Amino acid sequence: MATSIRCGFFLFVFLFSFHTAIAFSYEPELGSARVVFQTNYGDIEFGFYPSVAPKTVDHIFKLVRLGCYNTNHFFRVDKGFVAQVADVMGGRTAPMNLEQKLEAEKTIVGEFSNVKHVRGILSMGRYSDPDSAGSSFSILLGNAPHLDGQYAIFGKVTKGDETLKKLEQLPTRTEGIFVMPTERITIHSSYYYDTKVDSCEREKDILRRRLSESAREIEKWVRYFVIESFFFSPVL
Numbered sequence: 001m002a003t004s005i006r007c008g009f010f011l012f013v014f015l016f017s018f019h020t021a022i023a024f025s026y027e028p029e030l031g032s033a034r035v036v037f038q039t040n041y042g043d044i045e046f047g048f049y050p051s052v053a054p055k056t057v058d059h060i061f062k063l064v065r066l067g068c069y070n071t072n073h074f075f076r077v078d079k080g081f082v083a084q085v086a087d088v089m090g091g092r093t094a095p096m097n098l099e100q101k102l103e104a105e106k107t108i109v110g111e112f113s114n115v116k117h118v119r120g121i122l123s124m125g126r127y128s129d130p131d132s133a134g135s136s137f138s139i140l141l142g143n144a145p146h147l148d149g150q151y152a153i154f155g156k157v158t159k160g161d162e163t164l165k166k167l168e169q170l171p172t173r174t175e176g177i178f179v180m181p182t183e184r185i186t187i188h189s190s191y192y193y194d195t196k197v198d199s200c201e202r203e204k205d206i207l208r209r210r211l212s213e214s215a216r217e218i219e220k221w222v223r224y225f226v227i228e229s230f231f232f233s234p235v236l
Helices: 002-025 054-065 098-104 161-168 199-232
Strands: 033-039 042-048 072-078 082-085 121-124 137-140 153-159 172-175 178-181 185-194
Touching: 033 054, 042 054, 042 161, 054 098, 054 153, 054 185, 072 161, 082 161, 153 161, 185 199
Parallel strands: none
Antiparallel strands: 033 042, 033 185, 042 153, 072 082, 072 178, 072 185, 082 137, 121 137, 121 153, 172 178
C-alpha cells in the first residue's frame, strides 16, 4: 500500500513537472511575414504570432503596410526591461493621411495569452482599460514575468539584437515611471517581406518596398508643404 502511494506521488510530481516545463517553454509558431524597422542605430526585424493574437497582428501589420511607423520613434528605453515604440498618432514627424489616421485611431481588444514576456518579445502598450491598445508596443529587453497575462504578446524580434543592445547603452532620463532616451531614436522607414518567397525574389521585393516607402513618404511631404504654402503664404 505504502509503495503504491509512493509510486503515485512520484508519478504526480513527474507529470506536474512535465506539464510545467511545457508551459514555461511554450513558444508559438511565427507566421511567414517579417517587418523591418530601419532606425538611426540599425535595423530591427520581427515576426508575428497570428495564432496567439490575430486581431492585434492584423492591426499592427496594416499600420506597417500603410507606412504609419515611418518617422516614428522609440520614446522609452529602460535597460533590461523594455524599448517602447511611441503611438503613431503623436510620435511621427511626418503628417498622416486620412487612411493612416483611421487605422491609427483604432483600439484592439486585449488578446492575453500564456506566452511569456522574455527578451525579444513584442507586447502591446495600453492604458488601464485592457482593450485600449492602439499602435504603441514594447520590445522586451529582459524577462518581465509580472507582465505575463496582462499585456497582449503578438510577435518577437527575429534579427537586430545588436541594435537593441546599442539602444540600451544610450543616455536616459527619468520622467515619472518612464526611463526615456535623451536623444531621439527615429524609425526612419519600415518595410516587410514574406519568408516563403524565394530568396532572389525576396531581395527584389524588399528593394521595391524600400523604394516604394521612400517615394510614398516624399510624396506625402511634398503634398503637405504645397498645401501649407498655399494656405499660409502671405497675401501680396
